[in-house]
Amino acid sequence: MSMNQLWFWIGFVGMVIGACIFGSRAIATRRREGMEFHLESFFICLTAATLYLTLATNLTVINFKGESIFLGRYIDWSITTPLLLIELGVLAGLRLKLLAGVVLADLYMILTGLVANLEAAPTSFLWWTISTGAFVAIFLSLLTEFTHSAARRSVRVNNLFKKMRNILLVLWTAYPIIWLLGTEGFAWIPTPIETVLYTIVDLCAKVGFGFILTSADPETLADAADPSHIKETAESYMASASQMRSNRSY
Numbered sequence: 001m002s003m004n005q006l007w008f009w010i011g012f013v014g015m016v017i018g019a020c021i022f023g024s025r026a027i028a029t030r031r032r033e034g035m036e037f038h039l040e041s042f043f044i045c046l047t048a049a050t051l052y053l054t055l056a057t058n059l060t061v062i063n064f065k066g067e068s069i070f071l072g073r074y075i076d077w078s079i080t081t082p083l084l085l086i087e088l089g090v091l092a093g094l095r096l097k098l099l100a101g102v103v104l105a106d107l108y109m110i111l112t113g114l115v116a117n118l119e120a121a122p123t124s125f126l127w128w129t130i131s132t133g134a135f136v137a138i139f140l141s142l143l144t145e146f147t148h149s150a151a152r153r154s155v156r157v158n159n160l161f162k163k164m165r166n167i168l169l170v171l172w173t174a175y176p177i178i179w180l181l182g183t184e185g186f187a188w189i190p191t192p193i194e195t196v197l198y199t200i201v202d203l204c205a206k207v208g209f210g211f212i213l214t215s216a217d218p219e220t221l222a223d224a225a226d227p228s229h230i231k232e233t234a235e236s237y238m239a240s241a242s243q244m245r246s247n248r249s250y
Ligand code: RET
Pocket: 077, 080, 081, 109, 110, 112, 113, 114, 116, 127, 128, 131, 132, 135, 172, 173, 175, 176, 179, 201, 202, 205, 206
């Protein structure tokens, strides 16, 4: 078994463990508000486990112009990264339209990242830059719109949001850096090491992130998930924005 394959199996087992933890938490909290966080974390790990299995068994490792492309990784990301952003959006009580915009930017980031992977240098660096542009837009929206919206929620929900936002920002930043260091970028690290790094960050961003989120105090999660709260947060945020506009002197 190659080092790549071994790490795909490790990724698979880690994600299955995550799915079991969050699945059982979702069942245990099924009659309580806030169970959606457990359920979403379960589906994130289930999706990743499934795609790691297809990578480990070579189904989604494709040969393109003589190079191995790990397509399964991109299929996984295009499903799980929107789900992770939706989790944060619900915590922040973000307006649905804004959340939809961020999810679209995220899909654009993953798809152009795949193109960067398929292309040869130097064009691949152009696509990396385009994909990183979308990443920067997401990064900034988390620090601005998400953060302003979360500031209108209860102190405990806001604190949980800030913790999860910071973890997400740090972990996600690792991806474009690994790409640059890896074989598709400057080739400073060999492909197997790149696979090890992606697998470790993936496990932290899905199992670790989900574990911290779903271990939060159940009252805070119930508060965060309350749909009337989310609506109120969005409305008060919009109202203050229009107030700011009418106060502005030209
Ligand atoms: C690529 C390469 C091109 C530039 C950028 C990338 C970003 C990828 C990211 C992936 C996040 C994945 C997560 C997975 C599961 O938990 C496509 C590597 C910006 C941010 C969080």
